[in-house]
Amino acid sequence: MESAEKFLAAHMIRAEDVSIQSMVDDFTSEMINGLNGLKSSLRMIPTYIEADNKFLTDTPVVAIDAGGTNFRAALVKIKGDGNLDISSVVNAGMPGLDGEISKSEFFEIIASKIKPLAEKCERIGFCFSYPTEILPNKDGRLLQFCKEVKAPGVVGQLIGKNLLETLEMPEKKIVLLNDTVATLLAGKSATFGKTYDTFIGYILGTGTNTCYIENNSNIGKLKDSDITKSQIINIESGNYGNATQTDIDILFDQTTVNPGDYTFEKMISGGYLGGLCLTALKTASAEGLFTVTTAERIKSLNELTSEELNSFISRDISGSLNNCIDTPGDDEIVVAIIESIIHRAAKLVSGNLAAVILKTNKGRTPARPILITVEGSLYYKLLNMRYLIGMYLNEYLTGDKTRYIEFIEVRQSSLVGAALAALTRDS
Numbered sequence: 001m002e003s004a005e006k007f008l009a010a011h012m013i014r015a016e017d018v019s020i021q022s023m024v025d026d027f028t029s030e031m032i033n034g035l036n037g038l039k040s041s042l043r044m045i046p047t048y049i050e051a052d053n054k055f056l057t058d059t060p061v062v063a064i065d066a067g068g069t070n071f072r073a074a075l076v077k078i079k080g081d082g083n084l085d086i087s088s089v090v091n092a093g094m095p096g097l098d099g100e101i102s103k104s105e106f107f108e109i110i111a112s113k114i115k116p117l118a119e120k121c122e123r124i125g126f127c128f129s130y131p132t133e134i135l136p137n138k139d140g141r142l143l144q145f146c147k148e149v150k151a152p153g154v155v156g157q158l159i160g161k162n163l164l165e166t167l168e169m170p171e172k173k174i175v176l177l178n179d180t181v182a183t184l185l186a187g188k189s190a191t192f193g194k195t196y197d198t199f200i201g202y203i204l205g206t207g208t209n210t211c212y213i214e215n216n217s218n219i220g221k222l223k224d225s226d227i228t229k230s231q232i233i234n235i236e237s238g239n240y241g242n243a244t245q246t247d248i249d250i251l252f253d254q255t256t257v258n259p260g261d262y263t264f265e266k267m268i269s270g271g272y273l274g275g276l277c278l279t280a281l282k283t284a285s286a287e288g289l290f291t292v293t294t295a296e297r298i299k300s301l302n303e304l305t306s307e308e309l310n311s312f313i314s315r316d317i318s319g320s321l322n323n324c325i326d327t328p329g330d331d332e333i334v335v336a337i338i339e340s341i342i343h344r345a346a347k348l349v350s351g352n353l354a355a356v357i358l359k360t361n362k363g364r365t366p367a368r369p370i371l372i373t374v375e376g377s378l379y380y381k382l383l384n385m386r387y388l389i390g391m392y393l394n395e396y397l398t399g400d401k402t403r404y405i406e407f408i409e410v411r412q413s414s415l416v417g418a419a420l421a422a423l424t425r426d427s
Contacts, residue, residue: 209238
């Protein structure tokens, strides 16, 4: 264990090597720069969705959730008591998964799935979780697809406009948003009748992102907005660029498909945490921390997923990493390295959340806390992750930084949030 501690200290890949205060100061500065159109690793994307508005009740809306490889749609209605009525659910794969399709084919496939629903209502909420530029009219222009969806003709196109034209329903109102914004809205609806000072949406799954509600008066890059109002800002926090990378972080980053991009996401999220830990274990193998047999087996591993990582630290005896361990001493060192990286990830997440919490300037009394709605498998399934994030946040949010916060999970948050975006009274 002493060798593991020396290794972790030498590579500075421990929670104690992260200063939440320094991170909060810098993250906040990046947020302010992004809001004002200055150079920043945080894009601070306006959504033009005024989350402080009330939702229309007893009004049916088409809710669409498209992201990754999955497509879902449903009719949703908020009842007068705040409960949701979800019906006519459609589940399918995203168009363009089985081979390249044209722009017209892409929209025709989606239109065919939702047309029976759209004929029953006047509003559509579309959670479209691909990189998209949101416009003041709440439509969005696709910037790129993930590699699974092959429809290159859709890139650069207005998603809402093209869908409505394909449906031959140009009079319908459509609102585009991403999954993080949908998560925030879903949390607001799930607490119908309760009083909160403000709302934050947070994703910690394969990737990571954060959104919150900002006063328009603080968004300097929007010249014509009503400064008496507010809107949800999509931070794109996974691209935060000033978290201190260690030599192991940099080495791992070079193995990814987009070196130098989304470096913060690569330090904390489920799509990368397994690979980061494997890079650390291979570095430890090269530095002689393990027996020869364990070192050679670790060096031969080509991949380590976050699910496999979780199985190992949960003491599941199956799995590729378990098969690498030759001695109990090696096992202790592997556990120490993995747990250190997980603790650091939790502290980095806490710094991200703390910066956003303090930026809202809300939640100063227990009667009006901040509600943080969280979505993502890493947050809920990785051993001790929720506990560690809460621990580091509680340690930091004390004294003059004391803020009252609550966490909530909402099932089908992307679908629910899509509906609510279309049901805000200004939509």
